[in-house]
Amino acid sequence: MRVAVTGSAGGVGRVLCPALADAGFDVLGLDLSLSTTLRDDGRTEQRVIDLLDRVAVFDALAGIDAVVHMANHPNSYAARPPTRVYTDNVTTNTNVFEAALAHGCNKLVFFSSIQAQGSTRMIGDDPLGPSHIPYLPMDGNTPAYPTNYYGLSKVVGEQLLEMHCRLNPELAGVVVRLPYIGGEPGRPMERKLDEVRRRGWQKFFSADEGFAYIPPADVASLVLALLRGMTPGFDRVLAAVNDNQFSLPAERVAADYFAGVEVRQDLSGRFTLIDNAPITRRYGWEPTPVQRPAPVPG
Ligand SMILES: NC(=O)c1ccc[n+]([C@@H]2O[C@H](COP(=O)([O-])OP(=O)(O)OC[C@H]3O[C@@H](n4cnc5c(N)ncnc54)[C@H](O)[C@@H]3O)[C@@H](O)[C@H]2O)c1
Numbered sequence: 001m002r003v004a005v006t007g008s009a010g011g012v013g014r015v016l017c018p019a020l021a022d023a024g025f026d027v028l029g030l031d032l033s034l035s036t037t038l039r040d041d042g043r044t045e046q047r048v049i050d051l052l053d054r055v056a057v058f059d060a061l062a063g064i065d066a067v068v069h070m071a072n073h074p075n076s077y078a079a080r081p082p083t084r085v086y087t088d089n090v091t092t093n094t095n096v097f098e099a100a101l102a103h104g105c106n107k108l109v110f111f112s113s114i115q116a117q118g119s120t121r122m123i124g125d126d127p128l129g130p131s132h133i134p135y136l137p138m139d140g141n142t143p144a145y146p147t148n149y150y151g152l153s154k155v156v157g158e159q160l161l162e163m164h165c166r167l168n169p170e171l172a173g174v175v176v177r178l179p180y181i182g183g184e185p186g187r188p189m190e191r192k193l194d195e196v197r198r199r200g201w202q203k204f205f206s207a208d209e210g211f212a213y214i215p216p217a218d219v220a221s222l223v224l225a226l227l228r229g230m231t232p233g234f235d236r237v238l239a240a241v242n243d244n245q246f247s248l249p250a251e252r253v254a255a256d257y258f259a260g261v262e263v264r265q266d267l268s269g270r271f272t273l274i275d276n277a278p279i280t281r282r283y284g285w286e287p288t289p290v291q292r293p294a295p296v297p298g
Contacts, residue, residue, distance in 0.1 A: 002026040003227065004061055006051060006096060007070035009035035012111075012181060012216050016068065017044055019220035025227070030060055031071060052088060057095040058102065066107035067100045068223055069093065072157075076115075076150035089153035097164055106170045109226055110161050114179040114209050114238065115151035117142050121257070123193075124202025128257065133208060135262045136254055137275040140177065140236040158236060165234035174226050175236040179212035179274070180245065181219060185288035188271075189213060190247045207257040210273035211244035218287045225285035240274035241287040247271065 003020055007013045008029025014037050020027050021043040029038065029046040038044055049056050051071050061067065071092060073085040100108055117138065121128050132145055146152040161173040183189045196202060205211065222239055244253060250270040254263060265275065271290065279285050
């Protein structure tokens with residue numbers, strides 16, 4: 001199977017492309033620049049392209065069986081003015097989906113963001129205010145609630161893919177909402193709240209996101225599971241590792257940052273407010289278990 005990966009030179013692309021090649025896929029990496037760290041493995045071709053160029057995108061996606069579409073401005077500060085984050089992302093997404101479909105490609109994976117669900121209530125806010133998240137743990141059915149141009153661009157991308165799935169019964173389309181991408185597989189992140197406050201980073205941590213994260217290697221294993229398991233129709237998933245950036249018990253994050261929100265599952269013993277069970281059920285994927293030091297007896 002020949003898979004186009006847009007954003008192949010980016011943080012996730014540089015991990016995902018080799019993982020796909022190792023799994024036997026032929027990979028076409030598309031980006032504004034070539035990645036010097038992608039090895040020449042005989043299965044990965046890289047091409048420089050601006051995905052805002054509709055004609056170039058149609059040309060590049062001929063003969064592709066599946067597209068993993070990641071190339072976007074990856075946050076609301078990534079372009080100025082912020083409206084450009086919105087207009088560029090929407091144009092890129094429109095071009096990629098249209099061109100893939102025109103060439104008969106019937107597997108599309110779109111990288112969305114947890115910011116599609118809202119990114120307000122920064123941890124420095126006083127008062128923090130009530131959460132708009134309707135229930136915990138969050139999952140792919142958590143309602144869209146964009147609060148910046150980036151989040152809005154992701155919601156529009158999600159709806160665009162859903163529309164194409166509605167109109168094309170043979171198309172399998174999966175939206176992956178991702179939290180902060182970082183960390184090492186299996187190792188707790190253990191940021192310190194007091195250090196974040198000391199450095200003045202409070203404005204970067206939205207309580208709405210539950211401080212969730214996922215390492216790039218886990219994103220790669222998730223995409224592999226999706227490509228192998230996706231079936232015609234539309235699906236949307238939200239994925240994270242069983243940890244949060246502050247390594248706080250999920251019960252404590254819920255109590256401190258989501259007062260009054262309905263809790264639908266027993267959170268005891270958990271470290272994430274994201275429910276991965278639907279992905280495990282549908283695609284057999286589980287994140288790398290996070291190893292924690294055993295509690296000291298006594
Ligand atoms: N990094 C995170 O914490 C995070 C969290 C949630 C979701 N996401 C989403 O995951 C995806 C990948 O994120 P990342 O961290 O690898 O981002 P990144 O910025 O490292 O990589 C994105 C790549 O897309 C390319 N790109 C952007 N516009 C392009 C265009 N017009 N034509 C061709 N290439 C273009 C860039 O050159 C870059 O290499 C993005 O869609 C992002 O929105 C990222």
